[in-house]
Amino acid sequence: MTNAALEFRNIDILFDRSGRRGAIEAALARLDAGETREEISRALKVTVGVAGANLAVARGEISVLMGLSGSGKSTLLRAANRLNQPVRGEVRIGNGSAWLDIARCDDDTLRALRKTRIAMVFQQFGLLPWRSVRDNVGFGLELRDMAPSIRKEIVEEKLELVGLSNWADARVHELSGGMQQRVGLARAFATDADILLMDEPFSALDPLIRRKLQDELMDLQKRLKKTILFVSHDIDEALKIGSHITIMREGRIIQTGTPDDIALRPVNDYVAEFIRHMNPLPTLLASTFMRHTQDLPLRPDGMLDGGTLALSPEGRVVHIAGQERVLRAFQEWEQGAVCVVPAKMSLGEVIALRQRSGFPVLVEDEGALVGVCDDADILQALSGERRYGVPVL
Numbered sequence: 574m575t576n577a578a579l580e581f582r583n584i585d586i587l588f589d590r591s592g593r594r595g596a597i598e599a600a601l602a603r604l605d606a607g608e609t610r611e612e613i614s615r616a617l618k619v620t621v622g623v624a625g626a627n628l629a630v631a632r633g634e635i636s637v638l639m640g641l642s643g644s645g646k647s648t649l650l651r652a653a654n655r656l657n658q659p660v661r662g663e664v665r666i667g668n669g670s671a672w673l674d675i676a677r678c679d680d681d682t683l684r685a686l687r688k689t690r691i692a693m694v695f696q697q698f699g700l701l702p703w704r705s706v707r708d709n710v711g712f713g714l715e716l717r718d719m720a721p722s723i724r725k726e727i728v729e730e731k732l733e734l735v736g737l738s739n740w741a742d743a744r745v746h747e748l749s750g751g752m753q754q755r756v757g758l759a760r761a762f763a764t765d766a767d768i769l770l771m772d773e774p775f776s777a778l779d780p781l782i783r784r785k786l787q788d789e790l791m792d793l794q795k796r797l798k799k800t801i802l803f804v805s806h807d808i809d810e811a812l813k814i815g816s817h818i819t820i821m822r823e824g825r826i827i828q829t830g831t832p833d834d835i836a837l838r839p840v841n842d843y844v845a846e847f848i849r850h851m852n853p854l855p856t857l858l859a860s861t862f863m864r865h866t867q868d869l870p871l872r873p874d875g876m877l878d879g880g881t882l883a884l885s886p887e888g889r890v891v892h893i894a895g896q897e898r899v900l901r902a903f904q905e906w907e908q909g910a911v912c913v914v915p916a917k918m919s920l921g922e923v924i925a926l927r928q929r930s931g932f933p934v935l936v937e938d939e940g941a942l943v944g945v946c947d948d949a950d951i952l953q954a955l956s957g958e959r960r961y962g963v964p965v966l
């Protein structure tokens with residue numbers, strides 16, 4: 574990938590529990606010979622944290638590492654700022670026109686990268702409880718010896734960004750978990766690092782706050798265009814915020830793809846099993862479960878004829894281009910209106926519109942009619958049949 578901000582190439586990360594010289598080399602030889610993590614652990618007391626990982630994270634995207642506990646997500650993430658040192662492979666970061674290998678660069682370069690390019694947000698916030706919110710947000714800048722006046726300006730701006738301006742003088746321990754996590758976000762944004770590493774930053778929060786912070790993160794990311802590598806063990810979170818998702822199992826990458834790739838084209842049963850447990854309502858988009866117009870029987874009266882939206886009796890089509898207009902359409906609801914929705918509308922919203930209107934929901938893309946969602950399509954999407962060809966039950 575040419576526009577990658579961060580790239581892992583053939584990464585192996587091993588942890589030696591034996592203390593014996595040569596244990597890592599012996600483990601690598603067994604790994605190359607195809608032995609499993611379990612076999613290597615038993616024979617040599619070496620844990621394979623990550624094996625043969627390749628991943629490119631594009632500039633400005635949120636890339637999510639996803640998998641069960643112990644699958645190697647945090648270990649791979651931590652290689653991005655060398656909190657974990659790979660025994661083989663490269664961790665490449667773009668540096669103007671050249672590439673730097675974080676896994677092998679000298680300590681001064683590493684320190685500089687950590688100060689200016691890569692910031693980390695931890696699950697447990699990593700805040701200093703005795704300091705004020707303001708001083709926590711400015712902590713990274715303080716370490717960089719930034720002049721207090723400039724620091725103050727940046728800190729105020731980031732506090733405003735995460736909606737905590739009124740809490741600047743409070744001590745961190747006075748804040749709720751969700752607010753503390755916002756302080757963590759503001760601190761990461763304040764460093765001006767272009768790459769953010771986030772290790773399950775929201776997992777300690779209750780579901781409502783968690784969803785709100787996910788929305789805020791997506792919004793901030795759109796505005797600030799950071800490159801974010803995000804660890805999660807929650808498939809719904811991954812599908813919601815990730816532009817790419819990487820599924821890991823026992824230290825290995827099983828699949829990397831867009832949310833659609835993962836949800837609609839899982840490479841094996843292991844990935845499909847995750848998808849089986851996702852909540853499809855906010856995740857599946859109309860484009861993924863509609864029936865395409867070319868697959869519909871054409872009607873001589875022209876109702877679904879021709880592939881454009883000039884298709885229904887006057888005043889009975891409601892154009893809905895986005896969330897805001899869905900809500901408005903709900904308020905000014907015209908009974909019996911046929912809904913035309915964009916291809917990016919979620920299953921949950923399509924169901925609500927289908928329910929209100931009493932008609933199948935039509936799907937448009939760039940002004941052309943591309944598909945229709947009727948009850949059968951909706952039920953198939955809910956049951957998982959349309960997603961990967963296998964019913965849930």
Ligand SMILES: Nc1ncnc2c1ncn2[C@@H]1O[C@H](COP(=O)(O)OP(=O)(O)OP(=O)(O)O)[C@@H](O)[C@H]1O
Pocket residue numbers: 588620621622640641642643644645646647648649806
């Ligand atoms: N510093 C370490 N020393 C020894 N073993 C480690 C170390 N860090 C990770 N491991 C091991 O590497 C494997 C992968 O762990 P890792 O923390 O990356 O998994 P994870 O997918 O992030 O799990 P979780 O969701 O529970 O955080 C595990 O077997 C773990 O015990």
